[in-house]
Amino acid sequence: MDLSYSPEAEAYRAKVRAFLAANLPADWQGLGALAGDEAEEWADRWRDVMAKNGFLGITWPKEYGGQGLTKLEQVVLGEELARARVPQYRAVDTTNIKMLGNTLVKWGTEEQKQKYLPRILSGEDTWVQGYSEPEAGSDLASVHLKAELDGDEWVLNGQKIWTSRGMEGTAIFLLARTDKTAAKHRGITFMLCSIPTPGLEVRPIRTLTGVEEFCEVFLTDVRIPVANVVGPVNEGWKVANSLLGLERGEEAATNPIYFKAELERVIQLARDKGRINDPIIRDRLAWCHMKVEMMRFLGYRILTAVLRDGALGPEASISKLFWSEYHQVLADLAMELLGPEATVREGRRPYKHYRADEPGAANSSNSWIDVFLMNARSGTVYAGTSEIQRNILAENILGLPKEPQTNS
Amino acid sequence: MMDNDTLDMLRTSLRHVLTEATNVPLADRLGELGWDEVVADDPVTALHTLFTLKGDTVSSADALGPRLAAALADALGDPQLTTATVGMESPFGPSSLTDGSLTVDAVVFTPPSDNPVVVRVDGEHLAVVVGSALTCTRLTTTDGELAQFRLTGTVPASQVQCIEGATASIAWSAMVTHGRWLLACELVGIAQHVTDSAAQYTGERIQYGKPIGTFQALQHRIATAHVLVVGAARLAEHAGHSGDEWSALVAKAVAGQAAETACTQAQQCYGAIGFTWEHEFHHYLRRTYVLDRLLGDWRSLEREIGNELMNSRHVPKIGML
Structure with missing residues (x-):
C-alpha cells in the first residue's frame, strides 16, 4: 500500500482547489442544504461549470474533449470534490460519463469516440443504462433482448428494466442477445440506441418511497445501425464487464x-x-x-x-x-x-x-x-x-x- | 373456547372485513359479524385472530384505538371511556398540565368528535377532555396508508377531568399491556406473511436456470426469519392468555424484532422488485416500522427488560418455564 501521490498529482490538487475556491459560494454547505428542485437545478448548473472548466472526463484523450490526465488525477479530483462537499456531476452522469463515456474510450471506434464523447461532456447527450431484464438480474448474462441482423441494421425485440433515471435519457446503451446458439456469456453484443427511436418506449417505475427513479424500456422492432455496436459483435459481455470494473474503482x-x-x-x-x-x-x-x-x-x-x-x-x-x-x-x-x-x-x-x-x-x-x-x-x-x-x-x-x- | 371450525369461519369473515374496499368504519363492519359476542365469548382468541390477520393483510383500519379505550375504561371502571380516543406519544412533544391549563400534543388513529380524549400528562397523570376542544391535523407519515393525526390545543383546567396518582398509573399500565399484546399479534402477522411470501417468491423466481430458493444463501435468510417468527408467535399467544405486563412487554419486543428481521431478509430475497411500489412488500416494511414504534420500539423495550432483570435480580417466569 503506497499512499503518496506524485508531485504532478499534488499540482493538479492545487489546481482543483483553486477552481473550487473561485467557483463555490463562500458559505457552501453541500448539496444537502438545498431542497428538491433547487438541488436538481444547482447540480445541473454545477455540471456545466465543471464541463466548461475541463473537469469532466479528465482521463479521456484531449481530441475527444478530455484532458488526457491519468487515473491518479481522477482520484485526486474525486477526493477534492468530496471534501468540498460538491458532486462530480448530475446523478444521471453516473451512467452517462462514468459508465458509457469510459466504455467508449476503451472500446469505441474512432468514429464513435469523435461523435459521442464531446456530446456527453457538453451535456447534449444523456446516456442511460439498459442491462437488466425481468429474467436477467443477478444472472445478468442470461439477457434475452433479441437482436437479429437485417441488412445493415439490427432489429431488437424485448425488454429492459431498472434503467436509472431513464426518463432523462436521450440515448440508451443496451446488452442484446445476438447469438442464441453460443454459450450464455458469448452471444451478447453491446449496442447504442438514441431516444426517441420508433418502437422504443420508456416507462417509469414507482419505487417504494414514491419516487420515479427507475424505468422499464420496451423494444418492438427497434432498428439500430450496425455502426452502433461497441466492441466486437458477440463480445458485449467483455465490454460490459470492463465497465462494471470502472464502477467500483x-x-x-x-x-x-x-x-x-x-x-x-x-x-x-x-x-x-x-x-x-x-x-x-x-x-x-x-x-x-x-x-x-x-x-x-x-x-x-x-x-x-x-x-x-x-x-x-x-x-x-x-x-x-x-x-x-x-x-x-x-x-x-x-x-x-x-x-x-x-x-x-x-x-x-x-x-x-x-x-x-x-x-x-x-x-x-x-x-x-x-x-x-x-x-x-x-x-x-x-x-x-x-x-x-x-x-x-x-x-x-x-x-x-x-x-x-x-x-x- | 372456540373450536377449530368456528375459528376457521371467523378467520375467513375477518379476512373479508379487513380487505374489503369500503369507507364504513371497522367497528361497524365488525358489528355486523356479531363481533361483540365473539369477543365476550373468547376475547383472547378473538382479538389474537383479528390483530394477526390485520398484520397479515396489512389492513389500515383502526382496530387498536377502540381496544385501548376499552382497556382504559375497564381499568378505571368508567364505562363512559369506552368511546374515548386515547392519545399516543407525539414526536413533537409531550402533553402537560400547568397553571390552570392543559396543553395537548398527541397522536391518534381516528379523529375525535365530541367524544372524550384521554392523554397522559407529565408522564404520570391522565387528563380527559372533550375532543371538539382540540385541533386535529392529518400527518404525513412513513406508513402513508395508516392514518395518523396530531391533536393539539390548550384547554382551561376547568374543562379537564384529571385522574391522578396510582389510579392513573395502574390504568395506563393495564392499557399499555393490552396494546402491546395486540401490537405483538399484528407484528407477528406481518412477519409471518413476509416470511411465507419470500419463501414462495424464491421458489418461483428463476435465475441461473433454477429457482433462487435452491441457493443456500437465500434458504438461510428465510430460515433465519422463520425461527424468530415462530418464537414471536408463541410469545404473543402466551401474552394473550396470561394478560400480564411482563409477558406483553417481552412479546412486543420480540415481535418488533421478528418483523424487522423478516422484512430485512425478505427484501434481500425479492431483490429489485422489492423496492418498487407495485410489489406489496413495501406496505409491510413501512407498517412494521410504524407499529414497532407504538408503545415502545423493540430496542427500548429490550432496555426495559434489561433494567427490570437487573433491578429485580431474578428472571421472571414466562408460562410454565
Whole structure:
C-alpha cells in the first residue's frame, strides 16, 4: 500500500482547489442544504461549470474533449470534490460519463469516440443504462433482448428494466442477445440506441418511497445501425464487464469521505436527541467509526492496485459488500435515534436514491426515512447483490469449490 | 373456547372485513359479524385472530384505538371511556398540565368528535377532555396508508377531568399491556406473511436456470426469519392468555424484532422488485416500522427488560418455564 501521490498529482490538487475556491459560494454547505428542485437545478448548473472548466472526463484523450490526465488525477479530483462537499456531476452522469463515456474510450471506434464523447461532456447527450431484464438480474448474462441482423441494421425485440433515471435519457446503451446458439456469456453484443427511436418506449417505475427513479424500456422492432455496436459483435459481455470494473474503482477514494460525513451527521443526531451519553448508542457509533476507517484503508489498497497494476485487486469485491452492509447498520441507527419522529415525514428529501445523503443535509426525518427505506436497503441489491459478492469472494478469491447448483 | 371450525369461519369473515374496499368504519363492519359476542365469548382468541390477520393483510383500519379505550375504561371502571380516543406519544412533544391549563400534543388513529380524549400528562397523570376542544391535523407519515393525526390545543383546567396518582398509573399500565399484546399479534402477522411470501417468491423466481430458493444463501435468510417468527408467535399467544405486563412487554419486543428481521431478509430475497411500489412488500416494511414504534420500539423495550432483570435480580417466569 503506497499512499503518496506524485508531485504532478499534488499540482493538479492545487489546481482543483483553486477552481473550487473561485467557483463555490463562500458559505457552501453541500448539496444537502438545498431542497428538491433547487438541488436538481444547482447540480445541473454545477455540471456545466465543471464541463466548461475541463473537469469532466479528465482521463479521456484531449481530441475527444478530455484532458488526457491519468487515473491518479481522477482520484485526486474525486477526493477534492468530496471534501468540498460538491458532486462530480448530475446523478444521471453516473451512467452517462462514468459508465458509457469510459466504455467508449476503451472500446469505441474512432468514429464513435469523435461523435459521442464531446456530446456527453457538453451535456447534449444523456446516456442511460439498459442491462437488466425481468429474467436477467443477478444472472445478468442470461439477457434475452433479441437482436437479429437485417441488412445493415439490427432489429431488437424485448425488454429492459431498472434503467436509472431513464426518463432523462436521450440515448440508451443496451446488452442484446445476438447469438442464441453460443454459450450464455458469448452471444451478447453491446449496442447504442438514441431516444426517441420508433418502437422504443420508456416507462417509469414507482419505487417504494414514491419516487420515479427507475424505468422499464420496451423494444418492438427497434432498428439500430450496425455502426452502433461497441466492441466486437458477440463480445458485449467483455465490454460490459470492463465497465462494471470502472464502477467500483473510482469509488474507493470517495466513498469513505461521504460515509464519514454521513456518520458525523448521525453523531450530531445523537447529540440533538440527548442520546450521546447512552453507552449502547456510543458503542454503535464507535462500531460505525471503525467500519468507516476500515473502508478508508480498504480504499487505499484498491487505489494502490489500480494505480500500480491498472487493474482492480480482490479488495474490489470486498469493498462493495463492506460499504453496502455497513450502510444498513448506520441507517438503522439513525432511525432509532429519530425515535417517534421516524414515523412522521418532515423536511427535505434526499437528492439521490443511492449511498449517503448529500453533505450539508439537515437531520430531517425525510432524509433518514428515504435513506433507510431506499438508499441503504437497495445497496445490497444493485450492482451485484451481497450474495453474488460473497460467491465471487468465496469462489474466485478464496478458491472454494463452486456451488454445485450454479450452472454457467 | 372456540373450536377449530368456528375459528376457521371467523378467520375467513375477518379476512373479508379487513380487505374489503369500503369507507364504513371497522367497528361497524365488525358489528355486523356479531363481533361483540365473539369477543365476550373468547376475547383472547378473538382479538389474537383479528390483530394477526390485520398484520397479515396489512389492513389500515383502526382496530387498536377502540381496544385501548376499552382497556382504559375497564381499568378505571368508567364505562363512559369506552368511546374515548386515547392519545399516543407525539414526536413533537409531550402533553402537560400547568397553571390552570392543559396543553395537548398527541397522536391518534381516528379523529375525535365530541367524544372524550384521554392523554397522559407529565408522564404520570391522565387528563380527559372533550375532543371538539382540540385541533386535529392529518400527518404525513412513513406508513402513508395508516392514518395518523396530531391533536393539539390548550384547554382551561376547568374543562379537564384529571385522574391522578396510582389510579392513573395502574390504568395506563393495564392499557399499555393490552396494546402491546395486540401490537405483538399484528407484528407477528406481518412477519409471518413476509416470511411465507419470500419463501414462495424464491421458489418461483428463476435465475441461473433454477429457482433462487435452491441457493443456500437465500434458504438461510428465510430460515433465519422463520425461527424468530415462530418464537414471536408463541410469545404473543402466551401474552394473550396470561394478560400480564411482563409477558406483553417481552412479546412486543420480540415481535418488533421478528418483523424487522423478516422484512430485512425478505427484501434481500425479492431483490429489485422489492423496492418498487407495485410489489406489496413495501406496505409491510413501512407498517412494521410504524407499529414497532407504538408503545415502545423493540430496542427500548429490550432496555426495559434489561433494567427490570437487573433491578429485580431474578428472571421472571414466562408460562410454565
